[in-house]
Amino acid sequence: MGLQLMDPFEFLIGPDFICPLEYLFLLRLTHRKKVFLARSIIDGDTDRMGKRGRACVVVLGDLGRSPRMQYHALSLARQASLQVDIVAYGGSIPHEAVLKHPSIHIHTMAQPRFIQLLPKILYPVTLLLKAFIQFTMLLWFLFVKVPAPDIFLVQNPPSVPTLIAVKWASSWRRAAFVVDWHNFGYTLLALSLGRNNVFVSLYRWFEKHYGKMATGSLCVTKAMQHELEQNWGVSARVLYDQPPEFFRPALLEERHELFCRVKKDLCHPIGVYDIISRGLENQEPSETLFTTKRNDEISLKQNRPALVVSSTSWTPDENFGILLEAAVMYDRRVAARSEGSDTAEISEERQHLYPNLLFIITGKGPEKEMYEEKIKRLNLKHVAFRTMWLSAEDYPLLLGSADLGVCLHTSSSGLDLPMKVVDMFGCGLPVCSVSYSCIQELVKDGQNGLLFSSSSELADQLLILFKGFPGNCDALLSLKAGAMETGSSGRWATEWEDCAKPLITQAKSISSLCLYLTHIFFCWIISHKMSDQYRSCLKMWNDERENSKLVCLGVLHNLLCRIKFC
The missing domain is CATH 3.40.50.2000 (Glycogen Phosphorylase B;)
Structure with a gap:
């Protein structure tokens, strides 16, 4: 049984009658994906949805000084058989195993070094300016430069603007969003500003708010797991750091x-x-x-x-x-x-x-x-x-x-x-x-x-x-x-296989399922809910009467308001 997707824009006289965001939202979901969605749903090919065979590891820091995220990338490539894109700052040279792995691709961001030259009296302004520049660069890499992944794996801290940018990117690119909690970013900021500083409180709010939005979470200790669950509303799995195989007694x-x-x-x-x-x-x-x-x-x-x-x-x-x-x-x-x-x-x-x-x-x-x-x-x-x-x-x-x-x-x-x-x-x-x-x-x-x-x-x-x-x-x-x-007694590959891989697989499955259900829901709205009013609009529009056109535009606006939150 076939599914016909109707285009709600063919009878609009132009985008001036609707909010531009509403227009872009509907345009993306209908024009760009309608053939793909129809074929996938008709054929029952749900594997084509949300399974791209890629992961994106995000480190807002020096990759060479982030060994845990390097090990994550190696495990995603070796044990999960994924193509891995790493978005990070340059600086120290990563391990040779990361550099030479054919499935790992490093995308280096430039650091805004000129900010360090600003006087210390402008420290609050410096924080905001640095966060804005980092946020802009992350959006460019995660939205445009990096191929769409199945899952984003992000290191925390830093939390701002990393968690915000990755959450937005995961929503736009319909990917899972997993946070690896190494520490709490607001506590590091408090070392220099003090616990009662307004920037620390704001930072903590962003960290908690966007951390709760993650599809899944990993953390490094049982104490942190308890803190996340009791006071942050985040359910996390403990992935203890374990040495990889190249850490051993030297001959x-x-x-x-x-x-x-x-x-x-x-x-x-x-x-x-x-x-x-x-x-x-x-x-x-x-x-x-x-x-x-x-x-x-x-x-x-x-x-x-x-x-x-x-x-x-x-x-x-x-x-x-x-x-x-x-x-x-x-x-x-x-x-x-x-x-x-x-x-x-x-x-x-x-x-x-x-x-x-x-x-x-x-x-x-x-x-x-x-x-x-x-x-x-x-x-x-x-x-x-x-x-x-x-x-x-x-x-x-x-x-x-x-x-x-x-x-x-x-x-x-x-x-x-x-x-x-x-x-x-x-x-x-x-x-x-x-x-x-x-x-x-x-x-x-x-x-x-x-x-x-x-x-x-x-x-x-x-x-x-x-x-x-x-x-x-x-x-x-x-x-x-x-x-x-x-x-x-334990090595990284074994610990990752037991603790992280099930979470990564589950997060990918949830992402694929949500995407699949969203597609079905949208198609159901288009084919059932909109059809009667859509045809009514077309009939009234063809009557070429001024009052009918006004009524038609009102009905279309109502439809757009109802589906813009889908």
Whole structure:
């Protein structure tokens, strides 16, 4: 049985008689899609509706510094067999697996850098201007440049203008809309403006209002899931961060090659000539600070420094000052032990009871230069610092070569977990982490890491863990075994398959069903509800009487008002 779609515009004398938005709405639904809809409904081919085989991942930030969204893109391409478009800012280079995957297409937006040059006194105006420019760029990419997807997957935060733009795009392009809640954007804004600021309240309203409109939601902790459900009206699935397969303990050969590559970075201290610079003097080409190569055999040096890694965004929610204070305390205590003896023999024994420490700090952020200036003034004897930015391929190798990780993340909301710790566990690296409300979901104190609340606690933990390093540090080895167990218990691909893929599939199905029902409803209105009045209009119009024409226009306007909200 065929279905005839009637065109309501053939008998209008022009669009001047109706609202332009009403005209465009009806024009889009009738002229552009009527043949497709009729054939799909007649043939029963609902698979053609809303199943385009594409996903769009939206990151209003540096893609290279958004590993979770990179992993989402890889899983959508590998495990869901979708073509994936990523809309994000440029900057850091993403992982090679993302760049080389044939089904992943990166669309880079230009950052409005000129806004940073505006004076701080205009900060409220700067926020509005930045949001407007970002919103305009997102609309261009999501409405025009990127092919229509089945699903939009967006990172939150930032919430404004991301959630608004993606919601509009998903409605216009009839796609599902899934939010991956990493944190709450309004809490990050409150760090600089204060909780009671009107912009923070407005930001929270937008975040909550548009977050509730999502087809589906993912989040990173059970604590965040509870907050979303109880206070936001959002039902979310917990997708814990898990390390991908390339986060693993590094082989000896990989360690040696890595330290050879970064030898120049290690030679240049942040401040004055330090303990690490002296250790690199007169080294052979086949030798590094940590390894040596003899007759094609690589081994770890027994007198090597302990390598401690911390990855930071150099932002206010990570108090890097705690680590500096702990380093000073460790340095003074080790110096006091090594210098407080009567004989050189005893002094040497005590000196090697605790190793020298090399802290390698990775990451980029606004407070980096400030802390580098502080490091220059420390004048440490047994501790050294290096700041680096490593490639996406070298960063896992660094974690897999380190002896201990330190996490300073405290969370602006207290509800998210640091992904850097997940990566460290994937490499079998134990972690000392700042303690806050939900960190116990990840770091089990005394099993795979230790929790601290002050710089003195962290200094004590460094002394406990590195006593007798490298051969007789039982406490460190015990935590390392726990970290290995945690890292090997789950991987990203498995977690995504169990938690995210069902939600993505469900969201796509809901989107397709809603589109299908909308099409049927619209066609039913056109073929049944409008037909009688439509034909009446045509008859009256053909009568060529002035009063009949006025009545006809009134009836048509009534019809348009009734269907414009469909």
